[in-house]
Amino acid sequence: MNIEDYISSGLIEAYVLGVASPEEMHELELMASKHPEVATAISECREQLEQYATLYSQAPPDDMKEQIWSALQQKELPATISNQNKHTDAYPISDTNKPGRVVSMYHLYRAVAVVLLITSMVFNLLLLMKDRASKQELAGLKAEQEKMNLLLSPAVKSIPLAGVGAHSANTVMLFWNTQNKEVYLSLKDLPTPPIGKQYQLWAIVDGKPINAGVYALNSHALIQKMKVIDRAQMFAITLEKQGGSDQPTLTEMYVAGKV
């Protein structure tokens, strides 16, 4: 199918209206990342729909603005406590009662917390230094053993994940044990992720991406064990924020491969 036919297939409209199936959504997002004209068609279509939705604009009741603002202040409370000095005017009750005392207690707590934190950090550092050498050795040995087991077991399927888009030069090997369904991954050929980011593996099951785990940073192991995946038609890897995301960022897809 050429791009014009694809654009006029009705898929974009279904997508924008929110009635495309997960498989279709996935497919379209992939197409949009590869073909700028598809991406443009989507945003044009969406903009028209949103212009239409905007025609329904209606002024909310007059008191809503203040009501929402005060709701936002309440909900913000836990997050802004650490900035109490800056926002004292937002806490009229404690301020008018005993402002000096509240602030000084707060400083005392903070000082105690800092001392505890530093003590704990020093201890951790000492322990870490002591343990580091032996741990590294063990991890290295374990990884090698895992790798050997993987390559030798007849139950393990090797699945190459080919680079997508700008990352077409990269290929990643995924190993899937068809018996116990364990998934192993080697990302040594992918660029080191930027600070705050992490690679995340997705199993595509019936068109839906399932989180198959994030690839640990700073690991010396050549192969990492991911989540157990019972079945999947595809695997893909995206670059996500550290700790992983609930849904894959399709514009940050690095590699993908069919099972």
Added chain:
Amino acid sequence: MTANTQNTETELVASLKNKDRQAFNYLYDNYAGALYGVIIKILDKQEVASDILQEVFVKIWRNIDSYDAGRGRLYTWMLNIARNAAIDTLRSSGYNQEKNTQYSSDNMSAHESRLSISMKTDHIGLKQLLLVLKEEHRQVIDLSYFKGYTQEEIAKELDIPLGTVKTRCRKALLQLKDIMKS
């Protein structure tokens, strides 16, 4: 909402991260009407719509850091938060029974005219548009975008084949495009 959208949105996102009153004023003054309109359109109940509007603003306010400009416009993101919140409420048990009967295709137009009475007179653009937009096109947009129906549910609701739903969705948006351009 279209002129200089990119610029103003980038500035707005930056200022929202400060979480100050000025940013809130800008956000509210420029978007509350549109978001409220969409919520009312979905729920058709003023008291509930006000609650949802507040919920939506709290979500925008708290999650602005997770908004990714690379994945779409801020307005799209906010509209989706409003639509999802309203559709979730619509689909919650209490609302459901009432609406199932109300949204059959037969009394769809009756419902629309009832709604249009509650709309203010400055919505001439909408009235004109609705005069031109084909009834069957309006139905599929309403059911999908505003009510969160799936293709299967739309097919069942309007008693048309599944294949027709997609064709009709496309035709509906093409007609919308024509009207908007003219």
